[in-house]
Amino acid sequence: MPRRLSSVRARTTLGATAVVAVALVAAGLAVVLLLRANLGGQADLEAEVAARDVASQLATGVPYRSLDLPDADDHPVQVVDERGRVRAAGEDLDAIGGTGSPDVRPDPSPPQGDDSDDDGDSDSDDDPGRGEVSDDGPRFSTGSATVDGRTADYRFAAVEATTPANETVTVYAGADLAAARDAVGTVTRAMLAGLPLLLAVVAGVTWLVTRRALRPVEGVRAELAEITAAGDLARRVPVPESRDEIAGLAATTNATLAALEDSVAKQRGFVADASHELRSPIASLRTQLEVAAAHPGLLDVDGLVEDVVRLQDLAADLLLLARIDAGDRPPERPVALGRLVRAELDRRAAGDRIPVQASIEADPRVMGVPGRLSRVIGNLLDNAERHADGAVRLSLREEAGTAVVRVADDGPGVPPADRERIFERFVRLDDARSRDEGGAGLGLAIARDLVTAHGGDLTVGEAPNGGALFEVRLPTV
Structure with a gap:
């Protein structure tokens, strides 16, 4: 009562x-x-x-x-x-x-x-x-x-x-x-x-x-x-025919259920893909260790180290994605983007397969986390070097209060139909399915999530000389 x-x-x-x-x-x-x-x-x-x-x-x-x-x-x-x-x-x-x-x-x-x-x-x-x-x-x-x-x-x-x-x-x-x-x-x-x-x-x-x-x-x-x-998120609540607040509530509820269904589907797919990606290096490690146990003379230390490094990188990427999904935002501060890009280029210069041709025309300041912004630049350069035939170009300029970073390569480029799909997690195009060369398909997904978390945008198009052109736009302070 x-x-x-x-x-x-x-x-x-x-x-x-x-x-x-x-x-x-x-x-x-x-x-x-x-x-x-x-x-x-x-x-x-x-x-x-x-x-x-x-x-x-x-x-x-x-x-x-x-x-x-x-x-x-x-x-x-x-x-x-x-x-x-x-x-x-x-x-x-x-x-x-x-x-x-x-x-x-x-x-x-x-x-x-x-x-x-x-x-x-x-x-x-x-x-x-x-x-x-x-x-x-x-x-x-x-x-x-x-x-x-x-x-x-x-x-x-x-x-x-x-x-x-x-x-x-x-x-x-x-x-x-x-x-x-x-x-x-x-x-x-x-x-x-x-x-x-x-x-x-x-x-x-x-x-x-x-x-x-x-x-x-x-x-x-x-x-x-x-x-x-x-637990069936595919179902929807009834929407009354009247155009009142209750109808609006029901429509909003259905929209929330649709977003929740999509999020759960992505989460399940992410877990399945992560399990699949982790299975290969772990299985390789187990095989090599079993062979080494039976035949110590056949122990491939370099292969073991390579598999461990790959597993470590994959685990780090998965952990970063989990933090991004959970809304983890370290304290931000003004960052001189030109200085950060130069530091990233200097750090990776010795190990680059193809030298990067840099054109830094400005040093705009943006609000962000230096480590995560460096990760964006590094992931884009890694992707460009993986697909480039012989040239990787990077430019930085400021346009109307926006910092613009462009990374271009002279590789096969990205077909228009795949220009959004490549930012999905664990996506590798047909010409990059090799795990040794194509990675786990998380680099571009992490880059876009990090740019979005900083209030910017990451898109891909066609470079002037062919190949792919990735463009990062961040608001300046």
């Missing part, structure tokens, strides 16, 4: 459900707040309309006892003068709170004479004029009222008015909040009830869609598992 919950499908489903849950909660909260504000504003408007209606009656001179008051159940009304005395109230109003006075019965005493003056002006500059209703916005408050024994919360609006007798009073009219609160509660409960169902739908749809989307991935995984178990 923990593994199942840690799957991509489970994490995607949980993540999508969590995001939708947060979005729904935020949206629901916004809706509830907007609904509450809207209903609250509607209650304020109803209370204000009721208060202004009563205030207008008072401003036109309607006596308190003759006021047409709204039903107290819908809009409880209380009229309070500047001294806090109740001048009028709804008939069914039993108690009230949050207004100008807690009393609900009108005060029978007449108003005091000092409530007005002879000039007809009210005592306060803020009070409305005689026979007028205040133009200022009403004051709002939240309170409660008991009507016919039922207590409820109300939103009260307070509007001032001045009677024709110059008495300023404040009219309090309320609007029931129960309907607004019931509406908000109903919407909230509906959202809370529908949220789990909606989240369940989202989770189920996400789970199904994710399973459908990841089905090709499961096919790739299963096929890779079978390929690993069977």
Whole structure:
């Protein structure tokens, strides 16, 4: 179960459900707040309309006892003068709170004479004029009222008015909040009830869609598992018809399998060729040693030494190729290529079958390993001397930030069809199959691998005077 919950499908489903849950909660909260504000504003408007209606009656001179008051159940009304005395109230109003006075019965005493003056002006500059209703916005408050024994919360609006007798009073009219609160509660409960169902739908749809989307991935995984178990690198994973990331993954996987198959095939071929090449000198050594053991006088020391040297060189070449394949890169440093080529020519001058005609026109500096660069030059010269009839030429120059080394011979050359094949390992062309003359077929392969490891390129073409022309290009520093 923990593994199942840690799957991509489970994490995607949980993540999508969590995001939708947060979005729904935020949206629901916004809706509830907007609904509450809207209903609250509607209650304020109803209370204000009721208060202004009563205030207008008072401003036109309607006596308190003759006021047409709204039903107290819908809009409880209380009229309070500047001294806090109740001048009028709804008939069914039993108690009230949050207004100008807690009393609900009108005060029978007449108003005091000092409530007005002879000039007809009210005592306060803020009070409305005689026979007028205040133009200022009403004051709002939240309170409660008991009507016919039922207590409820109300939103009260307070509007001032001045009677024709110059008495300023404040009219309090309320609007029931129960309907607004019931509406908000109903919407909230509906959202809370529908949220789990909606989240369940989202989770189920996400789970199904994710399973459908990841089905090709499961096919790739299963096929890779079978390929690993069977060891058959010729098989390929299925590529879905959709042009999406999963199709790209499957195509890349197949490309990787193809490269791996090719690499394994080359490795197996290399091992087989190496075994074959090692078998001959070892068999020759064994034969000579057995003959020497039986007939000491027939011991060919020079032949033994030659076979041992050949075996030693072959082992060294195989070891170098293994290091190159493993990505072994000794520390590089700037190398003066002209000086390195001269040193290699001087080292091998005494043993050359054909003297090398050198033309060193520059001394470019390249980044590399001196020993491995010398090995490249040596292998190319060995190959040229092995196939040359009478001339081997070497040139070094710098062209557009590139060091160019050319080694040419006047031998039979390399046919165009074989110009890439000769760089493969253990490849010897028909005119060079002699093990004594042709070697093991590793020299050119090692040279190209070393040049490639130095960021350069090694190609072969036709020399101007016939024969083969090998060209090495290395970036300069």
